Every structure is written in structure tokens, then in C-alpha cells.
């Protein structure tokens with residue numbers, strides 16, 4: 001089967017996507033284009049059979065589909081989080097690709113459609129981290145005794161569990177409601193879910209490390225891995241601050257816009 005990777009981010013940064021597209025596509029005719037450029041932080045790059053790539057066709061951002069070929073070189077990136085995601089740098093050295101977006105269709109907007117789905121994916125990863133963190137905390141705190149009683153019997157531990165469980169339930173509802181419009185993801189709710197997902201995952205993973213104590217800091221232990229992965233949720237698919245700006249903008253517009 002096919003494995004896809006989505007190459008949007010470039011060396012200049014992933015926040016201001018439009019300003020940082022340096023990958024160029026030269027038309028060859030018959031719907032084919034030759035791509036020159038580089039993409040950074042491409043998930044699945046190490047395993048991909050096909051790449052969906054944002055590049056400039058003339059001055060217009062467009063999406064291209066490139067099958068893996070000798071003129072595409074993939075270099076692994078040694079990141080602290082998402083180490084199983086095959087994240088890499090992808091170099092297009094004259095790769096022959098087909099155009100996905102019609103002339104006149106903005107490739108950045110089209111790419112953002114994929115990103116909204118990705119944001120819900122990241123929020124769902126946060127749900128998984130929260131679930132496992134609760135298990136780790138309960139298992140560790142129920143088997144440890146301090147000052148004559150189980151760690152689990154201390155309110156400081158119980159409230160950590162309650163906080164993670166409550167936020168996890170709220171996030172799950174938000175993810176479901178972002179998908180309520182049939183096949184279309186609600187972009188505002190997807191942004192909210194990713195922001196809250198980053199916060200939840202960090203809180204949950206950090207609590208697991210804390211309750212395990214010094215053992216929680218062991219390199220390549222489960223809790224510290226959750227923490228490294230949780231931090232990616234804050235950054236990947238659009239950094240938290242950018243999404244906060246977007247959510248604030250939409251919220252302010254709803255209030256001021258309704259006053260005409």
C-alpha cells in the first residue's frame with residue numbers, strides 16, 4: 001500500500017508558511033512538473049512511498065504529488081519526540097511530480113485543509129498520553145507507601161488524577177464535536193483541540209514523571225518518553241501561539257462582528 005508524507009514546512013520555518021516557500025516547480029508539460037527544493041520536519045518521510053508537497057509554480061503556491069524516486073533524498077532528523085514517526089528532511093533534486101491543485105487554487109489554503117485533520121490527530125494523541133499517564137500514576141501510587149500510607153491516598157496525587165481525567169473527557173468531547181459536520185473538520189475547534197491537547201499531554205506526562213519520582217526521569221523510560229512526545233503536540237501542526245492568535249481573532253470577530 002501507499003504511505004503518504006506531507007511536506008509543507010521549509011528551512012525558513014513552519015509558522016509563516018506562505019512567506020517561506022522556497023521549493024519551486026517548473027512545468028514540463030502533460031501535467032508534470034520538476035521540483036527543486038527542500039522540506040523539513042516531514043513526518044513519515046522515512047517510510048513514505050508518496051509525498052504531497054507545497055511548492056511555487058511561478059508565483060502561485062500549489063500542491064504536488066511526488067512518487068518516491070532517486071531524485072528525492074530523505075535524511076532522518078534526530079528529534080527528541082515522535083521518534084517513531086520517521087520525521088525527516090526531504091530534498092527534491094529535479095524530482096518529476098504531478099500537480100494536484102488546479103491553477104488559480106491556493107495551495108497554502110489546500111494544505112491547511114490537511115492540517116486541520118492533523119490537528120485533531122494530535123489532539124487524539126493527547127488523549128492517548130492522558131490515558132496511559134493515568135494508568136502509570138495509579139499503578140505507581142498504589143504500590144508505593146510513604147509515611148505509613150499509600151501514595152494514592154494523598155489528596156495531592158488524587159487531584160492530579162482528577163484534573164487529567166476531567167480535561168481528558170472535555171477534550172474528547174471537543175474532538176468529537178469538531179467532526180460533527182460530516183466529512184468537514186471545524187477548523188476553529190480543531191485549533192482549540194490541539195491547543196488543549198498540548199496542555200493536557202504535558203500536564204499528564206509531567207505528572208507521571210513526578211509521581212514516579214527519580215525513576216520517572218530515567219532516559220527511555222515510559223514517562224519521560226510521554227513528556228518528549230507531549231511537547232511535540234505544542235509545536236507540530238502549528239505552534240500553540242499561532243493557534244491562540246487564530247482562536248482569539250475568531251472569537252473577537254464573533255463579538256464585534258455581531259454589533260455591526
Ligand SMILES: Cc1cc2nc3c(=O)[nH]c(=O)nc-3n(C[C@H](O)[C@H](O)[C@H](O)COP(=O)(O)OP(=O)(O)OC[C@H]3O[C@@H](n4cnc5c(N)ncnc54)[C@H](O)[C@@H]3O)c2cc1C
Nearest residue numbers: 006007008009013014015041042043082236237238239241
Ligand atoms: C515531530 C514533528 C513532526 C512534524 N511533521 C510535519 C509534517 O509532516 N509536515 C510538515 O510540513 N511539517 C511538519 N512539522 C513542522 C511543524 O508544522 C512546525 O514545526 C510548526 O508549524 C512550527 O514551525 P517551526 O518549527 O518552523 O517554528 P517557527 O515557525 O520557527 O516558530 C518558532 C516558535 O515561534 C513561536 N511563535 C510563532 N509564531 C508566534 C506568534 N504569532 N506569537 C508568539 N510566538 C510565536 C512559537 O513558539 C514557535 O514554536 C513537524 C514538526 C515536528 C516537531
